[in-house]
Amino acid sequence: MARILLIEDSPTDTAVLTQLLERNGHDVLASGNAEDGIDICRREQPDLVLMDVILPGMNGFQATRALSRDEQTKAIPVLIVSTKGMETDKAWGLRQGARDYIVKPPREDELIARINELLES
Numbered sequence: 001m002a003r004i005l006l007i008e009d010s011p012t013d014t015a016v017l018t019q020l021l022e023r024n025g026h027d028v029l030a031s032g033n034a035e036d037g038i039d040i041c042r043r044e045q046p047d048l049v050l051m052d053v054i055l056p057g058m059n060g061f062q063a064t065r066a067l068s069r070d071e072q073t074k075a076i077p078v079l080i081v082s083t084k085g086m087e088t089d090k091a092w093g094l095r096q097g098a099r100d101y102i103v104k105p106p107r108e109d110e111l112i113a114r115i116n117e118l119l120e121s
Contacts, residue, residue, distance in 0.1 A: 001024070001025040001026050001027075002026050002027070002046075002047035002048060002115070002119050003026070003027045003028075003029065003044070003046045003047050003048075004021055004026050004027070004028055004029070004046055004047065004048045004049070004050060004115070005028075005029045005030070005031065005037060005040055005041055005044065005046040005048070005049045005050070006018065006021070006028055006029065006030045006031070006049075006050045007030075007031050007033075007034060007037035007049060007050065007051050007052060007055070007060065007063065008030065008031075008032070008050070008052045008055075008081075009032050009033060009052060009054075009055050009056055010052070013052070013104070014030050014032070016105075017050065017081070018030060020108055020111065020112075021115075024108075024112050026115075029044055029046060032056075033055055033056050033057055033058070034055050034057060034058035034059065034060060034062065034063035034066075035057055035058055035063075037049070037051075037063060038063055038066055038067060038070075038073075041067060041073050041076060042070070042072050042073055045072075045073075045076070046076060047076070047119060048076065048077050048078075048079060048115060048118055048119060049067065049076055049077070049078045049079070050079050050081050051063060051064055051078050051079070051080050051081065051082075051098070052080075052081060052082055053080060053082035053083075053084050053089070053093070054082065054083070054084070060080060060082065060093075061092060061093060061096045062096075064078045064080065064093065064096040064097050064098050065096040065097055067097065068096065068097020068098075069097070074097075077099040077100075077118040077119075077121070078097060078098045078099060079098065079099060079100045079101070079102065079114060079115065079118060080093045080098045080100070080101045080102070081102050081103075081104055081106060081111070082101070082103065082104060083103065083104045084103075085103040089101075099118055099121075100114050100117075100118060102114055
């Protein structure tokens with residue numbers, strides 16, 4: 001189906017989300033930090049990025065802003081998946097260039113529906 005880059009520092013969340021995505025037919029690339037994730041995104045040109053916010057070093061908001069302003073990656077939709085669930089967090093994430101924002105832990109059907117909407121747009 002789609003190649004999805006997962007930028008997530010938690011090994012547990014990475015494993016759970018990778019299984020969920022693969023079960024739904026997607027190929028998954030993974031990075032444990034934003035800096036490497038940006039490099040992978042530029043090199044591999046995935047169809048979509050799932051971005052955590054709380055990351056070591058550069059946070060997910062900063063990485064989303066970097067991807068959305070980079071000529072090589074700005075067309076790749078970013079879906080933030082974070083434990084930060086306040087409306088101000090969501091608004092800030094969208095202002096940084098994310099196309100959608102979902103709070104952890106996501107329900108599988110909801111996450112896949114959001115991914116499919118972004119891939120179709």
